[in-house]
Amino acid sequence: MFSRLDIEEQLNCLNGVQKDAVCTTEGPLLILAGAGSGKTRVLTYRIAYLINMGECLPDEILAITFTNKAAEEMKNRLRELLHIPDKLWISTFHAAGARILRSAINNLGYERNFNIIDTQDQLNLIKECLREQNLDFDIYHPRKVLSIISKAKNELEDEVSYEKNARDFFACKVSDVFILYQKKLKESNCLDFDDLLLLTVKLFQEKPELLNYYQNQFRYILVDEYQDTNMAQYVLVKMLAEKYRNLCVVGDDDQSIYQFRGADIRNILEFEKDYPEAKTVKLEENYRSQRNILEAAFHVVKNNSGRKEKRLWTRKSDGEKVYYFCGRDEREEARFVVDEIKSNQDKFENFAVLYRTNAQSRVLEEILVRENIPYSLYGGIRFYERMEIKDILAYLKLVDNLNDNISLKRIINVPRRGIGKKTMEKLENYALSEGITLFKALQESEKAGISAGIRKKIDEFYHCINNFYNMGEFLSVQELVEKIIEDTGYLDALEAEGTFEARSRMENIKEFVSAAQEFDVSGEGKSLTYFLTEVSLVSSMEVIGETEEDKRVFCMTLHAAKGLEFSVVFIIGLEETLFPHSFSLENPEDLDEERRLFYVGCTRAMNRLYLTHARERSFYGRRTSNLSSRFLEEIPEELIGFASGDKDKEWGKREGAEPLLKKEDTERFLENESWSVGDNVYHKKWGNGIIKKTGVSGEDQVLTVQFPEVGTKVIMATYAPLKKV
DNA sequence: CACTGATATATTTTT
DNA sequence: TATATCAGTG
Numbered sequence: 001m002f003s004r005l006d007i008e009e010q011l012n013c014l015n016g017v018q019k020d021a022v023c024t025t026e027g028p029l030l031i032l033a034g035a036g037s038g039k040t041r042v043l044t045y046r047i048a049y050l051i052n053m054g055e056c057l058p059d060e061i062l063a064i065t066f067t068n069k070a071a072e073e074m075k076n077r078l079r080e081l082l083h084i085p086d087k088l089w090i091s092t093f094h095a096a097g098a099r100i101l102r103s104a105i106n107n108l109g110y111e112r113n114f115n116i117i118d119t120q121d122q123l124n125l126i127k128e129c130l131r132e133q134n135l136d137f138d139i140y141h142p143r144k145v146l147s148i149i150s151k152a153k154n155e156l157e158d159e160v161s162y163e164k165n166a167r168d169f170f171a172c173k174v175s176d177v178f179i180l181y182q183k184k185l186k187e188s189n190c191l192d193f194d195d196l197l198l199l200t201v202k203l204f205q206e207k208p209e210l211l212n213y214y215q216n217q218f219r220y221i222l223v224d225e226y227q228d229t230n231m232a233q234y235v236l237v238k239m240l241a242e243k244y245r246n247l248c249v250v251g252d253d254d255q256s257i258y259q260f261r262g263a264d265i266r267n268i269l270e271f272e273k274d275y276p277e278a279k280t281v282k283l284e285e286n287y288r289s290q291r292n293i294l295e296a297a298f299h300v301v302k303n304n305s306g307r308k309e310k311r312l313w314t315r316k317s318d319g320e321k322v323y324y325f326c327g328r329d330e331r332e333e334a335r336f337v338v339d340e341i342k343s344n345q346d347k348f349e350n351f352a353v354l355y356r357t358n359a360q361s362r363v364l365e366e367i368l369v370r371e372n373i374p375y376s377l378y379g380g381i382r383f384y385e386r387m388e389i390k391d392i393l394a395y396l397k398l399v400d401n402l403n404d405n406i407s408l409k410r411i412i413n414v415p416r417r418g419i420g421k422k423t424m425e426k427l428e429n430y431a432l433s434e435g436i437t438l439f440k441a442l443q444e445s446e447k448a449g450i451s452a453g454i455r456k457k458i459d460e461f462y463h464c465i466n467n468f469y470n471m472g473e474f475l476s477v478q479e480l481v482e483k484i485i486e487d488t489g490y491l492d493a494l495e496a497e498g499t500f501e502a503r504s505r506m507e508n509i510k511e512f513v514s515a516a517q518e519f520d521v522s523g524e525g526k527s528l529t530y531f532l533t534e535v536s537l538v539s540s541m542e543v544i545g546e547t548e549e550d551k552r553v554f555c556m557t558l559h560a561a562k563g564l565e566f567s568v569v570f571i572i573g574l575e576e577t578l579f580p581h582s583f584s585l586e587n588p589e590d591l592d593e594e595r596r597l598f599y600v601g602c603t604r605a606m607n608r609l610y611l612t613h614a615r616e617r618s619f620y621g622r623r624t625s626n627l628s629s630r631f632l633e634e635i636p637e638e639l640i641g642f643a644s645g646d647k648d649k650e651w652g653k654r655e656g657a658e659p660l661l662k663k664e665d666t667e668r669f670l671e672n673e674s675w676s677v678g679d680n681v682y683h684k685k686w687g688n689g690i691i692k693k694t695g696v697s698g699e700d701q702v703l704t705v706q707f708p709e710v711g712t713k714v715i716m717a718t719y720a721p722l723k724k725v
Numbered sequence: 726c727a728c729t730g731a732t733a734t735a736t737t738t739t740t
Numbered sequence: 741t742a743t744a745t746c747a748g749t750g
Contacts, residue, residue, distance in 0.1 A: 066739095066740085067739085067740075068740085092740065093740080094740050095740090118740095119739080119740090143735095193739090193740055194740095196740085197740095257738075258738075258739075258740095260737075260738065260739095261738075261739065261740085356737070356738085357736085357737055357738080358737080358738090359736075359737095359741085362741090379738095379739095413726095416726090416727075418726065418727090419726090420726045420727080421726085422726080423726090454726095536740095537740070538740095557737080557738065558738080559737085559738045559739075560738085560739090581737060581738090583737070584737095593738095597738085618741085619736080619741090620734095620735075620736050620741055620742085621741050621742090622741095726750105727749100727750085728748105728749085728750080729747100729748085729749080729750095730746100730747095730748090730749105731745105731746085731747085731748100732744100732745085732746080732747100733743100733744085733745080733746095734742100734743085734744080734745095735741105735742095735743090735744100736741090736742090736743100
């Protein structure tokens with residue numbers, strides 16, 4: 001424990017406003033924290049202050065972050081400030097909801113060992129419901145229906161109240177799907193992400209004594225990224241904070257970038273209306289970026305309507321201008337980026353390349369590989385979303401929760417057991433008519449009218465799962481996983497496949513086993529249920545590619561970059577229809593969100609910012625040429641410098657998007673695509689190989705490549721996912 | 726029931 | 741481009 005003097009000393013590293021934000025512990029407090037204004041620092045110090053001043057005990061604080069990563073980071077920082085870290089409730093809304101529901105969801109007719117399904121499973125379930133309702137996918141687009149349902153849930157509308165409000169024909173049909181979807185979830189004892197919030201609120205509504213319990217426990221509540229909360233989260237906070245009203249929310253309306261997901265910016269704009277006694281603190285001093293960068297970002301975001309008036313300032317100098325580059329196509333753009341990184345004598349880890357869509361990373365990656373630059377790619381397919389991992393998880397989920405029809409259906413024929421569509425139909429019908437779970441129905445497959453041969457297979461599967469279930473108690477998660485991949489023949493099946501892909505799957509499974517082991521060691525006898533919860537909620541942005549410790553260039557979407565900072569930032573693909581994205585062009589509100597996204601991107605940069613675009617790029621197979629992004633035009637000309645060194649070119653006229661590079665410059669970036677016999681190459685599907693022969697067919701270069709794993713293949717160099725090693 | 730190849734189709738961001 | 745779905749065959 002610190003003495004009062006220690007605390008004051010600790011607070012000396014904060015500025016006056018920050019100190020104010022930390023020390024105003026009682027009553028509602030709104031902290032408007034601009035980008036780079038030391039927000040995280042304020043939050044962690046506030047928590048440390050509360051505890052060290054003896055205002056409350058660690059478990060009386062609830063701190064909500066937007067991502068698991070942010071929660072982790074906050075915990076780590078607090079570990080340095082406090083000696084008693086682990087009792088704090090620091091988590092995302094969803095994790096907090098899951099934790100509460102784990103102890104009390106039986107009040108809502110679910111069991112405590114519920115499973116959490118991810119977006120993919122959600123979509124499959126929606127499709128299943130649509131099929132059962134005989135609804136045409138072309139009219140009732142599954143993704144669309146899912147997003148309607150998800151949106152409803154985030155606005156605390158469950159299937160019952162949605163049905164009441166459904167007015168037109170379409171909504172009525174959606175309502176039917178909603179009801180069926182929810183029924184299936186409940187039968188399987190599964191929750192989706194939205195349920196974690198919706199059901200927590202419901203629980204509190206139906207069991208006031210429970211709400212009361214938590215209200216008493218959480219004397220101090222902090223919510224980070226408040227601008228990105230949705231209605232369900234807003235209500236949840238409001239309920240919990242009602243008793244003590246010691247609610248501190250931190251946010252920046254200019255950085256609200258999740259409205260597409262139901263975040264409601266009004267939550268922050270109207271905080272003062274909800275809590276009239278609230279105090280507001282503005283953190284406007286930016287400690288991160290040089291002035292030019294800040295100015296450029298400001299001049300873009302100021303065009304948004306309905307923002308809270310504010311302007312960041314910095315003590316730093318103007319710094320360099322914002323660099324601009326226009327490439328001929330996306331490869332030239334990528335080559336420019338890589339070239340700049342190489343010619344700067346800076347460390348790789350100081351660079352970040354940000355883009356609007358994950359698809360843009362491919363070209364970039366290609367060039368980075370070719371130029372031998374270590375990099376990390378964030379996003380894309382996440383570890384726990386890989387097919388093989390989801391399969392193993394489905395086994396675990398089923399073992400942990402035998403009601404889970406969703407998981408059962410996923411793995412009953414994985415690896416192949418000869419239990420196909422027809423058989424499943426019979427089983428499902430039987431289960432439905434008897435009102436039992438699918439797992440139960442397996443036991444009675446004879447009554448379901450299934451022939452003896454297949455029945456044998458079903459029995460085998462049943463006993464296999466049953467065996468896991470019975471042993472589950474005595475085994476660690478790692479042991480259970482190992483037993484599953486052995487006994488089900490999952491590994492054998494992969495082995496038998498013998499392809500490069502199968503081998504990489506086995507690698508991933510190995511990695512999963514060690515993740516399970518890690519859990520067993522650190523989790524101190526925590527249950528399988530706990531493991532599954534953790535895995536379901538952790539996004540764990542995966543790091544793909546060369547992982548030379550931390551010395552690598554970071555590539556990620558603009559969304560993923562929120563909360564991070566880098567010395568040098570590239571924002572690429574600044575073109576109309578890409579950024580701003582085409583889906584946002586019709587609606588001014590969506591356009592504002594794109595603009596905020598741009599703002600977030602710019603303010604990640606400390607010392608240097610590059611903005612690039614390409615005049616032509618292939619979109620989804622098709623070549624398209626785009627106008628340069630309107631965001632570029634919104635930046636005052638005097639803040640812009642030309643990366644190509646050509647200062648005479650006119651800036652920002654979209655009509656006149658003539659080459660901004662001189663021809664010689666352009667040629668510098670032109671690709672020297674040469675393949676020769678003997679080159680070692682890497683193919684996405686077939687792995688490493690060696691070029692045996694080169695030739696030309698029409699306009700395309702044809703390569704004959706020998707792959708040790710799969711034999712010799714003839715490949716079109718222009719199209720194949722091929723890289724030099 | 727499993728596999729193949731052809732065709733269509735949509736293509737953002739994440740807990 | 742990458743994936744999903746479908747029809748046809750083994």
